Amino acid sequence: MIPQRLTAAELLDSAGLLAELLADVVAGGASLGFLVPLAHGEAAAWWRGLAPAVTEGGLAVWAVLDGDRCLGTVSLAFTDKPNGRHRAEVAKLMVHPAARGRGLARTLLTHLEDAAFDAGVRLLVLDTETDSPAEILYRTAGWTRAGVIPDYATDPTGTPHPTTLFYRRLEARDPVRTPQYRSAARYS
DSSP states (O other), rough: OOOEEOOOHHHHHHHHHHHHHHHHHHHOOOOOTTEEEEEEEEHHHHHHTHHHHHHHSSSEEEEEEETTEEEEEEEEOOOOOOOGGEEEEEEEEOOOGTTTTTTTTHHEEEEHHHHHHHOOOOOOEEEEEEEEEHHHHHHHHHHHEEEEEEEEEEEEOOEEEEEEOOOOOOOOOOGOOOOOOOOOGGGO
């Protein structure tokens, strides 16, 4: 499946599905800035609150929607600072527990990287819980570990954990990764 970039209207229309995904992922141990229990209404309100940033171009959100559920999502936060327009931050990469193990996280990440490059971004940054499955994904996807901050964020139960910072330069691209050369089969 190919990730779809959501407009602000589509984000609002999909807020319920995105909220279900967020609540499931948080309940499964990934905090993403939230604590358990995460109520569906709170999660939906959080997603709806992103619509203005999507409208203004400060945030891009991609989702893989499959009928009545969201299988995965990832966001890209652009900076509005004149000296930082070449960089952006990857945020909220999530895959539904039932869709894991099929390469969807890597598909979302690759799709985001390609879109970022097409938008003129040459440096991506992100943070993730140290020793989490996400950290393994980023390392194996070619991201560079910049360092670890102890007790940076808590898990969903409120227990502090270290966070690993990563970056990725988008200077050179393999033609196979360029959108016009991709096959749909690669993303299914």
